[in-house]
Each structure stands twice: as C-alpha cells, then as structure tokens.
C-alpha cells in the first residue's frame with residue numbers, strides 16, 4: 527500500500543528518526559573498558575525519568591511483563607498476600623501472574639473504565655492489623671481502557687494506615703508521558719518497558735527499585751534466576767551486565783533519554799495532556815461518542831479508548847482503518863473486544879500527526895455505518911488546540 531502506515535496503537539509507539547539512527551551501530555564488546563560509560567549514562571538518565579534519586583534502575587532484555595515478574599519474585603515469598611485492583615486487561619494479567627507464582631491476591635474487582643478505588647484500599651489496609659499484606663499493586667495507566675489511577679493517593683492511604691506494604695506500580699504506559707514521582711510517592715518497584723513513552727522498539731524491560739524493595743530480596747523465597755536483581759545489581763555496579771545486553775536498544779535508550787532531557791519531563795507531561803485533551807474534544811464534542819473512562823478523574827493522557835455505538839463491532843472499524851487507510855488503531859481487549867477502539871497518543875507526537883488518527887478513525891467509522899458528523903472530530907480537536915496556549 528502506498529504511503530506510510532500511521533501507527534496509533536498505544537505501544538509500540540513511533541520511534542523518532544534520531545533514535546532509529548542511534549541504534550544503527552556496529553556490534554561491540556560489551557565487556558570492553560569503555561562499556562561502563564553507556565551503563566552509567568543509562569542509569570543516570572533513568573533516575574531522572576523516574577524522578578528517583580533514591581531508586582535503582584534496572585534494564586532487562588525483556589518486555590514490561592518480564593519486569594512485573596522481576597518485581598514480584600525479588601521481593602515476595604510463596605503464599606504472601608498482595609492487594610490489587612482489577613479494572614482492565616493489564617491489571618488483570620499482573621494479578622494472573624501473581625497467582626501463577628503462588629501469591630495470594632486480594633482482588634478488588636472494579637468497573638472497567640474506573641481505576642484504583644482508594645476507599646477500598648484504605649479499608650483493606652486499615653483492617654490488616656497483622657500486616658499480612660506484603661505488597662500493594664497499582665496499574666498507573668490501564669492501557670486497555672484509557673484510565674489513569676492516583677498513585678500518590680495510594681501512598682497517602684498506606685501512610686495514613688501506617689502500613690509497611692511495598693508499593694508496586696505498573697508504569698508501562700505512563701513513564702515519560704504522565705507525571706510519575708518515584709521518590710516523592712514512595713514507590714518501591716516501578717515497572718515499565720521501552721516501547722511506549724521512551725520511544726524505542728520493544729525489547730527492554732525497565733524497572734526501578736527502592737532500597738527497601740531491594741533489601742527484601744534477602745528474605746524473598748519466590749524462585750528467580752534470569753530476573754535475579756542480586757546478579758544484575760552486582761554486575762551493573764561494575765558498569766556491566768551479567769549477560770549479553772541488547773546493545774542496539776541500549777544505544778537507542780541513550781538517545782531517547784537525551785531527547786527527554788532536552789524537552790524536559792514537565793513539558794513532556796504538559797504536551798501529552800494537551801494532545802490527549804484534543805483527542806477527547808474530537809470524541810466527545812465532535813463525534814458525540816463516549817470514552818471507556820467513566821469520568822474525568824480517570825482520563826488517561828496517553829491513550830483514549832473510544833466506545834462504539836451498540837450494534838457496531840469496534841473490530842470492524844479497526845480492520846477498515848487498517849485495510850483501507852493504512853492506519854493502525856488499538857483493539858478492544860478481553861471483555862472490551864468489539865466494544866471500543868483505542869487511539870494511542872504517547873511518545874513522539876504532535877497535533878498534526880495526531881490529526882491523522884482522528885481523520886482516519888472518522889472515515890473508518892463512517893464506512894462502518896457510525897453516523898458521526900463528517901469532519902466533526904478534526905474540527906473539535908483543531909478548535910481545542912488552536913485555542914490553547916502552547917504548553
């Protein structure tokens with residue numbers, strides 16, 4: 527098909543040309559005397575992105591899922607209780623992993639389209655006088671439904687209850703896109719991946735661990751080998767990796783971290799909010815459709831999940847967009863299959879770029895019989911963006 531594919535799934539995201547070029551390298555000796563320079567640059571850059579002066583970042587050749595496992599297995603023992611809310615496919619999968627690893631999960635099932643219920647977390651933690659709950663899980667940005675949860679609120683709940691449980695945060699689709707403060711929010715394990723806000727291909731699992739979380743590796747009895755933080759920590763301390771690192775991706779990461787520093791994290795968060803608000807204007811004011819996220823407190827600045835009207839299959843809209851317009855939209859996952867399509871608006875993105883998703887989704891919806899007003903999404907987004915001061 528002529529023309530480029532427009533990629534608007536919420537990860538993998540578009541890789542900037544600069545980062546692409548940085549990854550075209552001759553392979554080199556990862557045990558050379560020069561190699562520690564790269565490791566050091568990455569560690570310092572990730573500390574800035576996590577806002578973690580006190581946290582230790584780790585990079586695994588894996589995806590985000592691998593770091594879910596690293597976070598759990600390095601801190602917990604079989605039968606340990608963890609508290610987790612389930613409100614979308616990714617919060618579900620993390621819980622599923624906990625159960626498969628032999629942890630006991632206090633699952634708080636919530637309506638999909640909402641996020642972590644602070645009041646229920648508060649009740650559970652306040653009544654856990656024995657401190658049987660060892661870890662609290664938060665999926666910061668549920669990519670399946672376009673919902674962002676209040677991590678700082680969970681930290682407050684833990685502190686008010688005087689509860690020592692570790693705070694684990696999945697920031698796979700929020701890191702470097704939505705405000706996240708590792709130190710300030712007392713996060714113990716933050717799990718992410720390379721293919722979203724970091725603007726790289728998939729292939730790196732990114733983790734940040736607090737000293738408290740790292741300490742618990744001495745008592746944690748879950749089995750681990752490849753993801754053993756002890757081994758990684760010892761090797762990283764000398765500037766190396768315990769096994770062959772994904773060199774090209776590491777060079778890409780150095781470049782993307784430079785880009786993040788140049789733009790500035792706060793500006794990046796503001797840009798993501800501004801772009802997301804334009805998409806929401808297209809959906810709600812232009813198309814008169816609903817988001818999966820139930821109310822503004824849950825709106826995600828990295829992905830919008832757009833409900834299709836009854837009687838229409840969201841998968842048809844996605845197929846039409848792809849086959850006819852070379853536009854990749856995100857699918858409805860699990861119980862949302864067929865009910866929605868998603869526009870990812872994270873990473874290397876601007877207004878005009880994002881207009882391609884809005885215009886293309888609009889054409890695909892019209893082709894599938896959804897009676898939106900032609901041009902209304904583009905008009906509403908343009909109206910919003912033109913009237914905003916630049917971020």
Ligand code: PLP
Nearest residue numbers: 589590591616667669698699719
């Ligand atoms: N958590 C969230 C919120 C995600 O969006 C994803 C993937 O999209 C994952 C976890 C799993 O990450 P990965 O696909 O990198 O293993």
